[in-house]
Amino acid sequence: MRQDKLNTVTEGVLLLSGNEAVARGAWEAGTHFAAAYPGTPSTEILETIADEYPEIDAQWAPNEKVGLEVAAGASFGGARVLSAMKHVGLNVAADPLFTLSYIGATGGIVIVSADDPGMHSSQNEQDNRLMGRAAKVVILEPADSQEARDMVIEGMRISEDFDTPVLLRMTTRVCHSKSVVAVGPRVEVPVKGYRADIAKRVPIPAHARQMHSRVVKRLEDLAAWGSESSLNRIEPGDPKRGIITSGVSYQYVKEVCPEASILKIGMSNPLPWTLIERFLGMVEKVVFVEEGEPYLEERIRARFLNPAIGKDIVPLEGELSPEVVRHALHPGTSKPVTWYPVDLPGRPPVLCPGCPHRGAFYCLSRLKGSSTGDIGCYTLGLMPPHNALETTVCMGASIGVLSGLEKAVGSGGYGKLVAAIGESTFVHSGITGLIDMVYNGNTGTVMIMDNSLTAMTGGQQNPTTGRRLDGRPAPVLDLENLCRACGVQHVRVVDPHDLKAMEKALREEFARDELSVIITRRPCVMSYRPSRKVHAVVDPEKCVSCRQCMKLGCPAISWGDGHPVVSTHLCWPKCNLCVQVCPAGALSKDMEGLE
Amino acid sequence: MSDRTTNVIICGTGGQGTLLASEVLCAAALFQGFDVKKSEVHGMAQRGGSVSSHVRFGRKVFSPLVEKGTADLVLAMEKMEGIRWAPFLAPDGVLVSCDLEINPMTVQTGAAVYPDVEGLVREQGIPCRIVPAMEAAVELGNPKVVNMVLLGAIAAHLPIDGENWTRAIGDRVPHRALDVNLEAFEKGRAL
Numbered sequence: 001m002r003q004d005k006l007n008t009v010t011e012g013v014l015l016l017s018g019n020e021a022v023a024r025g026a027w028e029a030g031t032h033f034a035a036a037y038p039g040t041p042s043t044e045i046l047e048t049i050a051d052e053y054p055e056i057d058a059q060w061a062p063n064e065k066v067g068l069e070v071a072a073g074a075s076f077g078g079a080r081v082l083s084a085m086k087h088v089g090l091n092v093a094a095d096p097l098f099t100l101s102y103i104g105a106t107g108g109i110v111i112v113s114a115d116d117p118g119m120h121s122s123q124n125e126q127d128n129r130l131m132g133r134a135a136k137v138v139i140l141e142p143a144d145s146q147e148a149r150d151m152v153i154e155g156m157r158i159s160e161d162f163d164t165p166v167l168l169r170m171t172t173r174v175c176h177s178k179s180v181v182a183v184g185p186r187v188e189v190p191v192k193g194y195r196a197d198i199a200k201r202v203p204i205p206a207h208a209r210q211m212h213s214r215v216v217k218r219l220e221d222l223a224a225w226g227s228e229s230s231l232n233r234i235e236p237g238d239p240k241r242g243i244i245t246s247g248v249s250y251q252y253v254k255e256v257c258p259e260a261s262i263l264k265i266g267m268s269n270p271l272p273w274t275l276i277e278r279f280l281g282m283v284e285k286v287v288f289v290e291e292g293e294p295y296l297e298e299r300i301r302a303r304f305l306n307p308a309i310g311k312d313i314v315p316l317e318g319e320l321s322p323e324v325v326r327h328a329l330h331p332g333t334s335k336p337v338t339w340y341p342v343d344l345p346g347r348p349p350v351l352c353p354g355c356p357h358r359g360a361f362y363c364l365s366r367l368k369g370s371s372t373g374d375i376g377c378y379t380l381g382l383m384p385p386h387n388a389l390e391t392t393v394c395m396g397a398s399i400g401v402l403s404g405l406e407k408a409v410g411s412g413g414y415g416k417l418v419a420a421i422g423e424s425t426f427v428h429s430g431i432t433g434l435i436d437m438v439y440n441g442n443t444g445t446v447m448i449m450d451n452s453l454t455a456m457t458g459g460q461q462n463p464t465t466g467r468r469l470d471g472r473p474a475p476v477l478d479l480e481n482l483c484r485a486c487g488v489q490h491v492r493v494v495d496p497h498d499l500k501a502m503e504k505a506l507r508e509e510f511a512r513d514e515l516s517v518i519i520t521r522r523p524c525v526m527s528y529r530p531s532r533k534v535h536a537v538v539d540p541e542k543c544v545s546c547r548q549c550m551k552l553g554c555p556a557i558s559w560g561d562g563h564p565v566v567s568t569h570l571c572w573p574k575c576n577l578c579v580q581v582c583p584a585g586a587l588s589k590d591m592e593g594l595e
Numbered sequence: 596m597s598d599r600t601t602n603v604i605i606c607g608t609g610g611q612g613t614l615l616a617s618e619v620l621c622a623a624a625l626f627q628g629f630d631v632k633k634s635e636v637h638g639m640a641q642r643g644g645s646v647s648s649h650v651r652f653g654r655k656v657f658s659p660l661v662e663k664g665t666a667d668l669v670l671a672m673e674k675m676e677g678i679r680w681a682p683f684l685a686p687d688g689v690l691v692s693c694d695l696e697i698n699p700m701t702v703q704t705g706a707a708v709y710p711d712v713e714g715l716v717r718e719q720g721i722p723c724r725i726v727p728a729m730e731a732a733v734e735l736g737n738p739k740v741v742n743m744v745l746l747g748a749i750a751a752h753l754p755i756d757g758e759n760w761t762r763a764i765g766d767r768v769p770h771r772a773l774d775v776n777l778e779a780f781e782k783g784r785a786l
Contacts, residue, residue: 007622007766009625015621015625121636173634173659176634176635177634178621178631178633178634179631179633179656179659180630252658254657255662321663322660322661322662322663323663326662334664335662335663336664336686337663337682338664338684341679341681341682342681344679344710345699345702345710346699346701347645347676347699348644349642349643350642350643383700385704558702558704559704
């Protein structure tokens, strides 16, 4: 096993992020197969498996639903499987999840949901413990990297012993924090092999009714088992106040209230009722400290009619932190903040220098157009100076939203809008929207922004890139012919850094009263290294101070003393957008022979 | 070893080597025999936005996050980012900052003004050292090692022995760049 990425502390001890620990746990548990669609904060789980643990056959799926379905199939074949996704990915995979719960696991199934309280890089902060409960599956909540590793291993055992999928509910702080992890060797588990079992795997109503009964019984058995399991534990302390907590919130409680009695819940579905009842009998007052929804609070208070407090003092929104937990538990004892915050200019993320999307958004903005947007780097098209993105709902929704606008106000009613969607997102769940546009007679324009990389999550391969997760070659999905096969008559490909061609394409498709697709194709700057260093040069004598170059929003260009200043360090060699937009010829760049 | 936990925040902007610096600090603290936790946020933060990493070490560490008002040290790879994180400093904490200024997009376009960091430090009386780390890195012929210069500059503030720093750098930095990184660290110590 290669150790160059994983920090060895001493023999058998590694410093791992929560995501690396999940990969490690999967490897030790003898997992055979893993599938995922990238999504912050879950992405590094599959990347670590691909880099470090070749014994696990791991692959990117086109979306989370397919990833979980393939994992389910592998489990039917008797393999131990892991399927990872961000929290909103579980919405996409909810359909297989809810019925897989009835079907159960032949080979162990661990599904990782990486929730994002505080929305560091997500569009909502849904708490997937509610999803796991609705799906009637086991939920495990690790509080640090050691527990992430341990719970994957324990999760595989639970999955097979109790015939259930297990949801490992991570959060950003657990995924992306590093801590010390004691590790062990891989324990090989044979693949059991496939045997048809129609009563188990075909949920026609006659079967499904029996399946549901088995699920209800399973949850009862697990609840009893959970009261004895070390996944849940009481840490006795001051009996005046008992704190019930789970996940990373436990760490903040230990920091702020080291003296309190604590019930740490590691398995949060089904709940260990006997253990909880014992804890309630040990303490005078109960406080729930949990991030996100009052999941434990509502269930435990409802069951025992206990007058506990929780969301009355712990915020429902955003991430918890030591200071937030201190403020809730010891109001008025906040650490003195000596240096006060100053109102500083923000530093939001921006499109990289040389980003292909910049050309497309510049032209859209120049034509006073905009877009219904989607999930990817190109969501940044909403920022000034482009201001060229007006909606975002979820993966793939740019297309449905554009169609729906036409239904409501007609194609003349929404101005110049295109549906802006990256190629990876299009494959994930945009294609069904396009089929809908063809089928239902829409006339809008879909702009597939093909940078041939799943970029926002750090640069992953996808079916359009010609590479798989492990770097092996793969067939390249032919987007043009795919769109044509859907029935789109007008499909064109344009280089978004050829501004004349880009603007012409947009102008013509805005004018056309028929459905069309523009594929803006140029590789992401993260996917190649230019053959030599070269940067744009400014001739201040020629500059007419029109500030057209500033409308590109390029991080390499700032406004100096009446003319632009190009950062030699940031300027991307294979980009000359500023040269193209300058009407005075004040910017130049020698890109001859550049690869 | 005392029971006290040391709290450090390393902050900067995307692409400055903030995360490598915190990796080296973690490794050095581990080699010193401490329990260590660190936390950072990936994702959109990488696209040139603000980047920060919380590092905590001591006998037993629970929270991966530093509590506001308790940081022993804020290491800023960029001047304005140091001011952004100053409220996390303990009353006796220290801000060590690179003298480098990187304009955010709003300043580049003229929509906002880069703050007078030295003025703000003076006005609040923040215990602060602004060090010419970039100059030192450029002198070594590699601006990328500015992060190691800055680690060198904070070494005296932390309960970690020299040999563990050296070992940590050897452990976390690519082998071919080891010498220049060690030199950078030593240069930072002398600043």
